[in-house]
Amino acid sequence: MIQPDLMNVKIAVDFDGTIVEHEYPAIGKVKLFAFETLKALQKRGASLILWTFRTGKELEEAVEFCRKNGIEFYAVNKNYPEEVFDEETVSRKINADIYIDDKNLGGFPGWSKVWEILVPDEIERMNRVFEKRSRKRLLAGLFGRKTTHMLLPFLLLTSLIGMPFVSVGCKGRRASGNNIEKIAVKKEAAPARPKKKITFLRPKEVLTFQTGHPVEFELIVGDSSTVPDSVVILVDDSRLASWHHYHIKGIWETKNATVGVHSLRAVVYFKGKKPRHKSIHITLTSDFIPKEYTYQVVKAYSHDRNAYTQGLVYEDGYMYEGTGLRGFSSLRKWDLKTGKIIESLNLSPDLFGEGICILGNLIYQLTWTSRIGFIYDKGSFTLKSKIRYNTQGWGLTTDGKNLIMSDGSHNLYFIEPKYFTILKKIEVFDDRGPVDQLNELEYIDHTIYANVYQTDDIVQIDPSCGKVLARIHLRGILPRREYRSDTDVMNGIAWDPVGKRIFITGKKWPKLFEVKFIPLH
Template sequence: MKKYNLLAFTSLVLLLTNCAGDKKNLFSIDDSKFKLIYHQNDNVSLLVKNKKDKTIDSVVYFNGEKRIGSVKGNTAFNYSLKEQKLGYQSLKAVIYFEGDSTKTEESRIELVSHIEPKLLDYTILNTYPHDIKAYTQGLEFHKDTLFEGTGNGAGNGTGLRGVSSLRKTDYKTGKVLKKVELGVDYFGEGITVLNNKVYQLTWLNNEGYVYNADTFKKEKTFKYFKKMEGWGLTNDGKNLYQSDGTERITLLNPETFQEVDFINVYTANNKIKAVNELEWIDGKIYANIYQMDALAIIDPKSGAVEAVIDLSKLKSKVTQHPDVDVLNGIAYNPKTKTIFVTGKNWDKMFEIKINH
């Protein structure tokens, strides 16, 4: 009797599973005419494939979890991409048919910027000394003092890993005025200063720190809102902006460290991965792109790359040694209205002016 009940139950589960599977496979979004990439001024025509010629009452379309529109029957739905975030759009549909309903599998399109980035030139105004042992991860001016965050990378040709730090420096002489070191198990990353507090990320420890900008006394340790890598950090006077080594920049509440919003960084052709050190300059995000020795100027609302500055020639102007690494570190001095850039284990820092 028990065996019979078990077999009956198993058969019922299989029957229900097969019915659900059959229902789920009745429909799909017709992606046969989808383009490889879309731009923000494009529309995409959405239509459902009706594999068994069921009588469809209506279709409701979604982008992720957001409802974007509906149609009676199975007529085409014209979806404008004008206000959508750059990046992948996860399109789904709920189909109502013959007194029943089901949801389609996700169908994905990629939305890129409609802006062709300008290639900008620059002029070197001054060259200053920089600590060759500083594996620069973050750079920012505050009260005419240069703040720098470093990781525990190799330095000065020794092949030995140093200790991550947060430091204040005299940018004209390269002298370190104040420094606090992280433990050997913590790889320091991007920094920014907001409301006289210094925020510093770590690479793999999934946490960051808040210091008093004057004393460097640690006031708080905060956890990232999800499992992620810490790379670059900046602020717009209200929110923090954090990069994580992908094309994504996340807006964070500086009190709760929870996500407020995000952007994906794109050109007119593709996403820009490995967005690294960040700096807020005149309403735009300037970002180092890891391994590219270039800066991208990014619209913080859309994520579109508006311009690119090729700084690859600067690396040839620093002392060449086994541990010299990529360009990383960008700081805007509001007093001089100029930009300061350096790199990991570079012995020089350059004051530049962008030629727009």
């Protein structure tokens, strides 16, 4: 079963016979629900690749046809946008997680079935929506029971992409959106039914708390005449408690919870009925006030002031550095004592290099918006393989086992290094709220240090829960006399685990500094 969150999922889609009827080289009639489904998949984070027999003019026509219908693909007949096909090194088989093609064994099932397979949770949700008897009776009267069931995926898709659902009732009266139940299928009024609405009474107005603060919740399911079989309360996907009553009161102890946004969800069970769901979202900020530090410069080293520093790693007397800007991005190794470049590799001019890290004998390097990264042999800088991700690439470090990546938000992603699979995500908060624009990263003594973009600050983060432990202020470390017109912000943290030294620099800075962090009193 495909997870509801399709982030980082690559879906290869055929054109003729799949998106449109097969009338190659002409473009056939659009398949029912094709573009509605593709838009909804993109909305959930999927990367769509057009994978078709078409080439040349016919391919351009297909791409433009899809663009006019609201779909722009992540790549076209390529694994990723920048790929240059070389039959000696690149397989013609697309590297995707899912393939949608009319040549499947058993044929193309239709876009409604595709959606039902890929996003089963939404079909269940729509089933719950249409449990209301008046709507089910309406649709059954209009279309028949079997057709009504087939329409559920379509109704979901139209709600996701903002299309109004319009139909005409038995007497020709037009209904749209939520007014559809007003169409009279039968003259007699439906019998009154007990209400089973789920209402959260608390928390209601204040939905932000500090970790450690108990969150009291209270909800009502219908009334005393509609006592449910059970009510289960979940925090995210973890069961908190259950009750056998229509009026629920409880407490969520948040002492050991991570910071960030959490879902508090009630699942209500009635005998012989599908469960009902109701959620509210609660934000937890840190209960820890970050310690404040300033700095002391221990030693200054030469740094290439033309290097737009995006990633920095120290190992065995050498600095490994990833640089950015299109046309100037590189990976380089240089001697800390002399500043001499020992090894250098330029990226393609259309790529904007970002963070790097070393794990074992491999160097990992991100790019900014191209959603592609590279794995090199550390000794020779030979390209070993490529990695792909579905967000922006900013900073990169490692805890010795997994990779840790930032994307310019307040999120950090823990990633399995072989296939670049996201294992978990943490949100970074201090006592005031989320800390955004996390940039270059370094893992030091079981904590994460991160440059905060466009500031002279570094934050220290607890990787287990996302709380900010400390904030280091480095304003003025590069003297103003060293600035020139293209000198940019501080970015770059490196750690010498043997000598216990911390190094910092910036984009197009002429100096790299060894520093100590001093508590502010």
